[in-house]
Amino acid sequence: MDFLAPSTWAEALAAKAERPDALPVAGGTDVMVEMNFDHRRPGALLDLTRVAPLGEWAFDDGRVRLGAGVTYARVIAELGSTLPGLAMASRTVGSPQIRNRGTVGGNLGAASPAGDSHPALLAADAVVEVESAARGVRHVPVADFYTGVKRNALEQDELISAVLIAPPSGPQQFCKIGTRNAMVIAVSAFGFALHPDRRAVGTGIGSAAPTPRRATDAAAFLAGELEAAGLWESRAALPEGLAAEFGRKVRDAAAPIDDVRGTAAYRLHTLSVMARRAATWAWDEHRRAA
Amino acid sequence: MRIELTVNGERHEADDVWEGESLLYALRERLGLPGSKNACEQGECGSCTVYMDGVPVCSCLVAAGQAQGRDVTTVEGLAGDDGLDPVQQAFVECGAVQCGFCTPGFLVSTHDLLARNPRPSDPEIREALAGNLCRCTGYEKILDAVRTAAHS
Numbered sequence: 022m023d024f025l026a027p028s029t030w031a032e033a034l035a036a037k038a039e040r041p042d043a044l045p046v047a048g049g050t051d052v053m054v055e056m057n058f059d060h061r062r063p064g065a066l067l068d069l070t071r072v073a074p075l076g077e078w079a080f081d082d083g084r085v086r087l088g089a090g091v092t093y094a095r096v097i098a099e100l101g102s103t104l105p106g107l108a109m110a111s112r113t114v115g116s117p118q119i120r121n122r123g124t125v126g127g128n129l130g131a132a133s134p135a136g137d138s139h140p141a142l143l144a145a146d147a148v149v150e151v152e153s154a155a156r157g158v159r160h161v162p163v164a165d166f167y168t169g170v171k172r173n174a175l176e177q178d179e180l181i182s183a184v185l186i187a188p189p190s191g192p193q194q195f196c197k198i199g200t201r202n203a204m205v206i207a208v209s210a211f212g213f214a215l216h217p218d219r220r221a222v223g224t225g226i227g228s229a230a231p232t233p234r235r236a237t238d239a240a241a242f243l244a245g246e247l248e249a250a251g252l253w254e255s256r257a258a259l260p261e262g263l264a265a266e267f268g269r270k271v272r273d274a275a276a277p278i279d280d281v282r283g284t285a286a287y288r289l290h291t292l293s294v295m296a297r298r299a300a301t302w303a304w305d306e307h308r309r310a311a
Numbered sequence: 312m313r314i315e316l317t318v319n320g321e322r323h324e325a326d327d328v329w330e331g332e333s334l335l336y337a338l339r340e341r342l343g344l345p346g347s348k349n350a351c352e353q354g355e356c357g358s359c360t361v362y363m364d365g366v367p368v369c370s371c372l373v374a375a376g377q378a379q380g381r382d383v384t385t386v387e388g389l390a391g392d393d394g395l396d397p398v399q400q401a402f403v404e405c406g407a408v409q410c411g412f413c414t415p416g417f418l419v420s421t422h423d424l425l426a427r428n429p430r431p432s433d434p435e436i437r438e439a440l441a442g443n444l445c446r447c448t449g450y451e452k453i454l455d456a457v458r459t460a461a462h463s
Contacts, residue, residue: 022329023330024312024330024374026376046374046377048372049374050369052374053354053373053374054372056331057352057371066374068374068376068377070377094366115354116354116357116443117420117438117439117442118354118367118369119372119442121366121367121368122368122369122372202441
């Protein structure tokens with residue numbers, strides 16, 4: 022095994038092009054577990070922690086461009102009010118030690134269906150910025166980024182450079198089910214966003230399908246009901262049963278399995294509850310903000 | 312491969328480091344610093360917690376090569392010339408140690424908490440120590456020790 026430690030982004034892209042068998046590592050919170058347990062023996066580790074720009078974020082054309090190496094701890098400390106959904110998800114990651122090292126870019130690289138950032142990124146319509154030395158930059162809508170269980174849309178010579186996330190026009194929520202507060206891999210998770218500027222609803226389901234995924238029909242249903250009842254203008258209370266019906270439709274968008282963390286039936290039940298609560302909390306916040 | 316890093320204020324070098332090994336392994340097996348403990352190897356237990364460039368991390372999840380040129384402080388580096396760090400002293404006085412295996416990690420995490428927040432509330436203590444597991448004490452004496460250290 023080789024250990025590649027580029028100090029610039031150009032060197033990192035060149036290294037990945039030359040060594041498609043190199044496994045990128047940033048915080049190591051997924052990769053090193055696989056190394057320690059002999060689950061993975063890549064031809065090389067490609068250490069990205071010395072590529073300084075990956076650890077930076079900035080506003081770029083109205084969106085936050087979040088470098089792939091920004092840790093969860095920094096998302097929480099620096100972007101709590103700018104990217105509330107992602108910050109809420111970040112607070113549920115592992116423990117202080119894990120949040121000090123783990124990165125959103127690493128979560129996308131691992132592409133686990135249980136990754137905590139995915140539901141928030143889906144609900145916020147994030148875009149993943151990837152790059153290769155040969156073909157330059159490519160933008161992938163996050164919903165198209167997850168292609169299978171722990172598989173993503175990266176080509177062999179590509180690295181994740183950043184995630185582009187628009188600051189929200191309305192409230193966001195994130196809910197996660199686990200056996201305790203700390204150190205929990207989600208049994209199920211749900212991200213929710215109200216987009217009043219375009220009268221839309223964003224959703225993201227975690228740990229309840231082969232990939233993180235949206236609840237597209239449920240989102241269209243809720244946005245349509247809000248439109249039909251004139252609620253986007255009036256900001257009146259949600260009609261009786263609307264949030265619960267939204268929750269059922271979110272549940273219907275999932276395709277969970279039974280595993281050691283929970284049963285499929287429990288995951289479906291928790292999704293309907295989380296979606297109902299998230300929609301209710303977000304709408305109440307939207308009303309209070311008027 | 313060869314790595315060079317600063318540990319507890321001293322420059323260290325290690326040869327024949329395997330490219331996939333962890334900082335924890337390098338500390339314990341190559342640099343003779345067995346204070347950081349190896350238990351879960353997956354970031355669950357916090358027994359291997361060290362500072363790297365001033366930030367508490369699970370050293371089992373840092374590749375040794377990632378520590379090249381970095382500044383690491385282990386539990387061995389907490390005590391000064393004039394004796395135990397106040398956090399260590401409080402753990403002794405409060406009986407916050409039983410088998411002792413988790414203690415190095417708790418000491419580093421507590422040291423970091425009190426450096427950032429000298430008067431933490433109980434919920435803040437619990438949150439700061441959420442990444443450290445103890446299977447002996449039931450945590451009550453550990454919480455006592457943290458409160459004691461905060462007032463020492």
